[in-house]
Amino acid sequence: MALSPSDLPDWPHFIIQSMADGVITVDGEMRVTDLNRASEKLTGFTRQEALGRFCGEVLQSSMCGRECPLKMAMSSGEIISREAVLTNRFGNKIEVMLSASALKDDKGNLLGGVETFRDIAPLKHLENERRRLVSMFAHDLKAPVVGMAGLLSRLLRGKTGKLKKDQISLLEMIHGEMQRLENLITNFLDYSRLDLHIITPVRSAVQVEKECLEVINRLRPQAEEKDITLKLESPQDIIVLQADPILFQRALGNLTDNAIKYSPPESIVTLTVRDLGEEVQFAVQDQGPGIDTQDLPHLFELLYRGKGSGQESGLGLGLAIVKRIVDAHGGRIWVESEAGKGSTFFFTLPKKFNFE
Numbered sequence: 001m002a003l004s005p006s007d008l009p010d011w012p013h014f015i016i017q018s019m020a021d022g023v024i025t026v027d028g029e030m031r032v033t034d035l036n037r038a039s040e041k042l043t044g045f046t047r048q049e050a051l052g053r054f055c056g057e058v059l060q061s062s063m064c065g066r067e068c069p070l071k072m073a074m075s076s077g078e079i080i081s082r083e084a085v086l087t088n089r090f091g092n093k094i095e096v097m098l099s100a101s102a103l104k105d106d107k108g109n110l111l112g113g114v115e116t117f118r119d120i121a122p123l124k125h126l127e128n129e130r131r132r133l134v135s136m137f138a139h140d141l142k143a144p145v146v147g148m149a150g151l152l153s154r155l156l157r158g159k160t161g162k163l164k165k166d167q168i169s170l171l172e173m174i175h176g177e178m179q180r181l182e183n184l185i186t187n188f189l190d191y192s193r194l195d196l197h198i199i200t201p202v203r204s205a206v207q208v209e210k211e212c213l214e215v216i217n218r219l220r221p222q223a224e225e226k227d228i229t230l231k232l233e234s235p236q237d238i239i240v241l242q243a244d245p246i247l248f249q250r251a252l253g254n255l256t257d258n259a260i261k262y263s264p265p266e267s268i269v270t271l272t273v274r275d276l277g278e279e280v281q282f283a284v285q286d287q288g289p290g291i292d293t294q295d296l297p298h299l300f301e302l303l304y305r306g307k308g309s310g311q312e313s314g315l316g317l318g319l320a321i322v323k324r325i326v327d328a329h330g331g332r333i334w335v336e337s338e339a340g341k342g343s344t345f346f347f348t349l350p351k352k353f354n355f356e
């Protein structure tokens, strides 16, 4: 039968001892004052051996010294979370996610610091599996699709002899499907590479208006097919920001592409740029069907398609890619929309960004 809290003399102690995460506490001089069973297992020190030792002896990591998360947390009062590699007593390297915070009493007096850490080896293993899968997709799946699309277009151009009308129309259909598949693979790969940080922004000075116009000009033929007017509203002054121009165009292009795709014919899609000082705000507004409130919180998730996507083809990758790009630049993204009243997708990018 399970005991209730009142049956146990020191309930918090039992909670900490039974936790799956490692917990270690130090005093103001960074000497270990307590550690739980999970910490004993991870570090290789028993509680008795660890008590009174300097924290860095028990929890050795590359961050010991000036970057010590515990010291930083104790001096700033903030919670510091980091991925780190610990070396335990037996010289084994263990990848952990750690969180350090100042340990204070009820009156706010500093007693020392507390660090919790979790072995993330299983997560890292999964991440490596994903990396392997992504590179397998990149090499083994994309190459034949691109190759087949090339061969098909040679056939279509009559390189192997004149084709009959119905042969051409069949080949055109196959070619269209191949392009859809190639698009899907490219988008999936781009998403995965951004998500796994295989692609990171390559910084350069981006002249905002010029890049926006390039996106608009590239998508104009698509808009013209539906008699949609594409407008750019941007400040007179030249705005320059530090960003990856290819990723920036990709993000803006995906939003504008969606705005065109989901808009009715003869409507207006407006791209607005606002200089907010430290950052630049971009808004892509359409007069389309709008987005159901139930869909709004999920739009930026991978493979999510809203109820309003209707007959439009798509896979729910476009917005997930935009979000990863904006996140990688340290910006924010959100959407304002009401069913039947059009949608506006916003994102901001800092003008100066410290790329890691």
Ligand code: ADP
Pocket: 258, 259, 262, 286, 288, 289, 290, 291, 299, 304, 305, 306, 307, 308, 309, 313, 314, 315, 316, 317, 318, 319, 320, 343
């Ligand atoms: P896809 O368009 O391929 O479905 P996205 O990730 O680009 O994938 O978009 C996810 C969903 O968000 C879409 O399925 C659609 O429901 C909704 N959506 C995106 N942009 C718009 C828009 N401008 N107007 C209405 N709905 C939109």
